[in-house]
Amino acid sequence: MNASDSIHTVIAQLEHLFSQCSHSSQQLAQQLTQRLTPLVNAADPSELTTAFPRTAIESLINRALADNPFCSGAGFAYHADAPLNPQAKWSLYWMYKDSNHESTLELTPLTQQHLDFRTFEWFLKTKSLKGPYFHGPYVDYICNTSYTMTSAAPIFIQECFYGVAAVDVLVSRIEDEILTILPQPRPKMVLTNTFGRVIFSTLTGYRVGDILRSEALAVIHQHPLFCLYLPA
Numbered sequence: 611m612n613a614s615d616s617i618h619t620v621i622a623q624l625e626h627l628f629s630q631c632s633h634s635s636q637q638l639a640q641q642l643t644q645r646l647t648p649l650v651n652a653a654d655p656s657e658l659t660t661a662f663p664r665t666a667i668e669s670l671i672n673r674a675l676a677d678n679p680f681c682s683g684a685g686f687a688y689h690a691d692a693p694l695n696p697q698a699k700w701s702l703y704w705m706y707k708d709s710n711h712e713s714t715l716e717l718t719p720l721t722q723q724h725l726d727f728r729t730f731e732w733f734l735k736t737k738s739l740k741g742p743y744f745h746g747p748y749v750d751y752i753c754n755t756s757y758t759m760t761s762a763a764p765i766f767i768q769e770c771f772y773g774v775a776a777v778d779v780l781v782s783r784i785e786d787e788i789l790t791i792l793p794q795p796r797p798k799m800v801l802t803n804t805f806g807r808v809i810f811s812t813l814t815g816y817r818v819g820d821i822l823r824s825e826a827l828a829v830i831h832q833h834p835l836f837c838l839y840l841p842a
Contacts, residue, residue, distance in 0.1 A: 616791055616792055616793050616797065617797060617799065617830070617838075617840070619791050620788055620791050620792065620799075620838070621831050621838060623787055623788070623791060624784075624787070624788070624801070624833070624836060624838070625833060627680050627779070627784065627787060628744070628761075628833065628835040628836060629835075630678055630680060631678065631680055631681060631744075631759075631761040631777055631779050632742055632744060632761045632835065634674050634677065634678045634681060634684070634761065634777045635674075635684075635742065635761040635762055635763040635775055635776055635777045636742055636763040636775075637674070638670060638671065638674045638684060638686075638763070638775040638776075638777065639763035639764065639765050639774075639775035641670045642667070642670060642686055642765055642775055643765050643766070643767060645663070645666055645667070645670065646662070646765070646767065646772065647767050647768075649661050649662070649663075650767050650768075650772065658690070658699075662688070662701070664703070667686055667703050668703060668705060671684045671685055671686065671703065671704075671705045672705055674777060675705060675707060675777075678777065680779045680783055680787075681707075681777045681778060681779055682706060682707050682758070682778050682779060682780045682783065683704060683705065683706030683707065683777070683778040684704070684705055684706075684775075684776065684777040684778070685702060685703050685704030685705060685775070685776055686702070686703045686704075686765075686773060686774075686775055686776075687700075687701075687702050687727050687733055687773050687774045687775075687776065688700060688701045688702070688703075688772060688773040689701075689727075689728050689733075689772075689773055690770070690771065690772045690773065691770060691771050700726070700727070700728060702727055706778070731745050731748075732745035732746075732760040732762045732774070732776060733762070733774050735762075736762040736763065736764050736774045736776075737764060737771055737774065739764075740764055740766070740771075741763075741764065742761070742762065742763045742764075743761075743762050743763075744759065744760070744761050744762075744803070744835050745759065745760045745761075745762065746758055746759030746760055746781070746803065746807075746809075747759055747781045747803070747807060747808075747809050747818055747819055748760075748819070749819075750778065756780055756781070756782065757780070757781035757782070757818050757819065758778050758779070758780055758781065759778070759779050759780075759781065759784070759803075759809070760776050760777070760778050761776065761777050761778075761779070762774045762775065762776040763775050763776075781809060781810070781818055784801075784809060784810060785810050788801070788810055792812070796812045797812065797840070798812055798813050798840065798841050799811070799812055799813070799838060799839065799840055800812075800813055800816050800822060800827055800838075800839040801836060801837070801838055801839075802822050802836065802837050802839065803835070803836055803837075804834070804835065804836065804837060805821075806821050806822040806823075806837070807819060807820070807821055807822070808820045808821075808822055809836065813841075822839070825842070826841060826842055827839040827840065827841060827842060828840060828841075828842040
């Protein structure tokens with residue numbers, strides 16, 4: 611495989627990876643919406659979190675993880691708008707893959723007062739956009755302390771916001787997918803998100819998380835979720 615063919619293969623694999631992660635978060639949001647709608651209609655807002663079927667929620671999250679080989683974690687971040695949530699309750703149900711088995715992380719104001727997902731960009735942007743959002747790369751200090759990208763989708767019930775469904779993919783997994791395809795010597799390339807933040811590079815001087823500022827590179831492929839650059 612020559613360099614040109616390998617780059618086209620990389621693009622195809624990246625499109626598959628990003629699209630599948632975006633699909634996973636949107637599908638999880640749809641499934642959670644269907645599961646929670648009867649509870650929202652029946653429960654008092656102040657008692658909603660205690661009425662959540664934790665086992666059913668975790669089953670849906672585990673299914674999302676099992677169906678997507680790229681994902682390292684998935685979950686449901688609940689925080690309904692103020693009129694529906696007078697006590698400002700929030701809760702995070704999160705499952706993540708660790709050493710080939712699933713582990714559970716549940717955050718509430720009582721257990722993690724200093725880790726409030728309501729301030730995180732993947733939650734705030736998804737809520738404000740009222741649609742899917744792909745955030746990162748960023749260092750995930752909650753689960754894995756690794757560079758991560760999060761695909762999130764909002765949960766609306768009767769046009770009211772109730773939270774976000776999300777899945778994570780490690781930047782190291784994206785790197786592995788690219789490096790498996792590239793021949794030696796590796797073609798020079800830089801992968802960024804749509805805002806120019808570096809995800810992967812075979813060029814020195816371009817670190818993960820940096821904002822790309824270079825006239826020596828040209829975009830050769832622009833996807834709704836990523837951009838690929840080669841030397842101009």
